[in-house]
Amino acid sequence: MMEKFSSTKVLDQIVNKTALAIEEGKKEIFGISESVRRENATLESELVMTKAKLSIIISDVDKLEIRTQMAKNMIKTINEHFDEFGEKDIREAYELSESVQLLLSSKRHEERELVEKRNTLERMLRNNNEMLKKAEVLEMKVSVALEYLTGNVVEQIKEKKDIGLKIIEAQEQEKKRISRDIHDGPAQSLANVIYKAEYASKVIDHAPGKAKKEIYDLQEDVRNILNDIRRIIYDLMPMSLDDLGLVPTVKKLAMNINDSYKVKVHLNTVQESVVEDSLVNLMAFRVIQESLNNIVKHSKSKTATIDLQILDDFLKVDIWDEGKGFNVEEIEHNPSGYGLYNMKERVEIVNGDISIESSPKKGTHIKLRIPNQ
Numbered sequence: 001m002m003e004k005f006s007s008t009k010v011l012d013q014i015v016n017k018t019a020l021a022i023e024e025g026k027k028e029i030f031g032i033s034e035s036v037r038r039e040n041a042t043l044e045s046e047l048v049m050t051k052a053k054l055s056i057i058i059s060d061v062d063k064l065e066i067r068t069q070m071a072k073n074m075i076k077t078i079n080e081h082f083d084e085f086g087e088k089d090i091r092e093a094y095e096l097s098e099s100v101q102l103l104l105s106s107k108r109h110e111e112r113e114l115v116e117k118r119n120t121l122e123r124m125l126r127n128n129n130e131m132l133k134k135a136e137v138l139e140m141k142v143s144v145a146l147e148y149l150t151g152n153v154v155e156q157i158k159e160k161k162d163i164g165l166k167i168i169e170a171q172e173q174e175k176k177r178i179s180r181d182i183h184d185g186p187a188q189s190l191a192n193v194i195y196k197a198e199y200a201s202k203v204i205d206h207a208p209g210k211a212k213k214e215i216y217d218l219q220e221d222v223r224n225i226l227n228d229i230r231r232i233i234y235d236l237m238p239m240s241l242d243d244l245g246l247v248p249t250v251k252k253l254a255m256n257i258n259d260s261y262k263v264k265v266h267l268n269t270v271q272e273s274v275v276e277d278s279l280v281n282l283m284a285f286r287v288i289q290e291s292l293n294n295i296v297k298h299s300k301s302k303t304a305t306i307d308l309q310i311l312d313d314f315l316k317v318d319i320w321d322e323g324k325g326f327n328v329e330e331i332e333h334n335p336s337g338y339g340l341y342n343m344k345e346r347v348e349i350v351n352g353d354i355s356i357e358s359s360p361k362k363g364t365h366i367k368l369r370i371p372n373q
């Protein structure tokens with residue numbers, strides 16, 4: 001029990017720690033994405049400005065190229081008709097051409113710088129957007145991992161592990177119960193048989209009448225022991241369950257109890273379907289068996305009633321007595337045996353539901369529902 005709790009606790013701790021680390025990672029990724037998004041907003045507005053400036057410069061350059069060309073043409077004309085122009089005109093034409101060319105080269109320089117800036121901004125934005133895409137994919141993966149860790153999937157895995165542990169635990173308790181049954185029943189009775197046989201052999205010579213009576217008693221004792229052993233074997237695994245099915249096996253159990261104890265068992269059955277899953281059969285049988293054991297052992301009821309319905313979708317079992325009843329909560333907090341606990345564990349294994357209703361002096365009612373698929 002301790003082993004189970006500690007390993008489940010360790011597993012929980014590992015899951016929690018991993019989930020926390022992933023949550024931290026998720027926050028960091030989100031932080032990085034946010035700062036990249038902010039940087040992108042700045043880059044984008046800078047790019048818009050740069051492109052606007054660039055288009056103005058480009059049109060300036062275009063205009064200046066035309067003016068430069070015009071200035072060149074003018075100089076060419078002056079050179080061709082040198083005689084027709086005065087010195088002043090010639091100087092002014094050269095000065096104009098020079099200043100236009102200077103302006104053009106400075107504007108071209110500005111254009112080159114702006115083109116470079118635009119290209120750099122565009123490259124940065126492309127890189128950032130690629131990073132954002134990666135971060136988004138990573139965020140999604142991390143969210144899925146987190147969901148996986150904290151959500152149903154892990155719960156289901158853990159549940160499976162828990163059920164495995166419960167099966168082992170139930171088996172251990174079953175072994176304890178069998179050894180207790182053998183110890184309290186046939187083992188003690190056999191010790192008594194040995195004692196009686198020794199006594200008979202001692203008195204056989206001088207009191208043959210007494211010895212005869214002892215031997216007669218012995219026969220009766222051995223017959224009872226044989227019955228006890230048969231019951232224990234039957235309890236271990238009712239042979240008919242797999243061969244005949246649930247209803248005939250429960251009928252046989254009810255007959256055994258009617259023959260052996262003072263309790264009268266009434267069995268009502270409705271069989272509209274069959275139970276395919278042998279585990280469902282076994283679990284249902286065990287619950288009925290333990291409920292009847294408890295009625296015989298504890299209830300002081302004269303009757304026990306079983307309603308057993310095998311339907312298409314559900315297996316429904318109701319078992320009740322009219323005995324002294326008990327305080328369910330109290331017994332659950334402070335169990336005196338394994339019977340009720342085992343019932344619940346078994347029912348959980350086959351995804352069923354069990355309720356135990358009882359109160360002192362009002363009898364006990366066990367309701368069992370197991371999906372029949």
Ligand SMILES: Nc1ncnc2c1ncn2[C@@H]1O[C@H](COP(=O)(O)OP(=O)(O)OP(=O)(O)O)[C@@H](O)[C@H]1O
Nearest residue numbers: 294295298299325326331336337338339340341364
């Ligand atoms: N039908 C019943 N009528 C009255 N009391 C009951 C009934 N069923 C259970 N109880 C009470 O609940 C207690 C717990 O039952 P449970 O089957 O868990 O253990 P047990 O029968 O004492 O031991 P075990 O089943 O391990 O042999 C019983 O000791 C008894 O006091």
Ligand SMILES: [Mg+2]
Nearest residue numbers: 294337339340
């Ligand atoms: Mg019991």
